[in-house]
Amino acid sequence: MKKLMALTLALLMTLSLAACGSSGETGKTEGGSSAESEGFVPSKTVTWICTSSAGGGSDIFSRKISDIMKNDDLVNGQTIVVSNETDGSGEVGRNKVATMKAGDADYTLLTFNSGDLMPMVTNTKNRAANFRILAVMAVDKQLLFSCPGSDAKTDYAKAGNDQNDFAAAIEAAKNGTFVVIGGSKGDDITTYNKLLAEVGLTEDQMGYITYDSTSDAITAALGGNVDFVISKPAAASQYVESDDLSPVLALSTERFSGSLADAPTLSEIGDYENVEVPVWRGVAAPAAMSDAAVAFWSDALGKVAASEAWKTEYLETYQLIDEYKDTAAATEYVTAYEADYMAENGLS
Secondary structure (H helix, E strand, O other), X not given: XXXXXXXXXXXXXXXXXXXXXXXXXXXXXXXXXXXXXXOOOOOOOEEEEEOOOOOOHHHHHHHHHHHHHHHOOOOOOOOEXXXXXXXXXXXXXXXXXXOOOOOHHHHEXXXXXXXXXXXXXXXXXXXXXXXXXXXXXXXXXXXXXXXXXXXXXXXXXXXXXXXXXXXXXXXXXHOOOOEEEEEOOOHHHHHHXXXXXXXXXXXXXXXXXXXXXXXXXXHHHHOOOOOEEXXXXXXXXXXXXXOOOEEEEEEXXXXXXXXXXXXXXHHHOOOOOOOOOOEEEEEEEEOOOOHHHHHXXXXXXXXXXXXXXXXXXXXXXXXXXXXXXXXXXXXXXXXXXXXXHHHHOOOO
């Protein structure tokens, strides 16, 4: 009997210890290091691909976000390297991200705007579904700028026309003087086409030269190779402050403020409707990025959007509209935008 009681007691103690161990492991899985190991925290250098040249609006956007992430310690102390990849008007860089395999995918970000999506769905098989859409951060708009101090090389400038008066440029074009506008791809081209349609001109009267980025187009304006350049405030502001560029037309339903306030809207210079093509600015990633990494980057971008540095040093400085959307809302928004754009342009 004593031996039976001793065996029973030993068995009960063993079962009790096993239960305690099981309970401890369960707690660890739900709230301890095991759960943390299932998440994602950067542990090596992050590559941020920007498919526009350095100095342009997309480049400024990319570098401002990466700076805030590093300064606010949102990336576990890791380095973010911005890589400007403009081959094929950016399509090579976008395709590189879209087709990236798992592994590096968690450490790769892509600047992805409506101006990137438009030519992508027009000229390639890539679609928004080939990426993970991490966030939409802001909405941007454009202006037309002139460079009256440049060495005039265009017909319009050589004829002595007023480079600060876009109404005069419209009339000159209608009367046979060729006027040339420079700009980037995507949304800039769409804006140009809407502008032509509204003022009743053709490409043979007011032409367009496409550059890899806004910064390249501005360089052309400074060299006297175009009469006007389309730019968002971010890329042009420093040139306005140095008096190298003059804002001559707000491509918006209302005027901008600050140093851009003198630029009238289209309806202010003639019997026209205002023209604008708002540009959403977002961040995407390879389709192969893990769900854990998507959650991490969406959260980090949300913290950037809520930061004082983002609001004052980017949105206010460059006059953008605050429009943060997390990964779920951004994916829905971009998908709907793509569908609308493709339907409007007869794409499939």
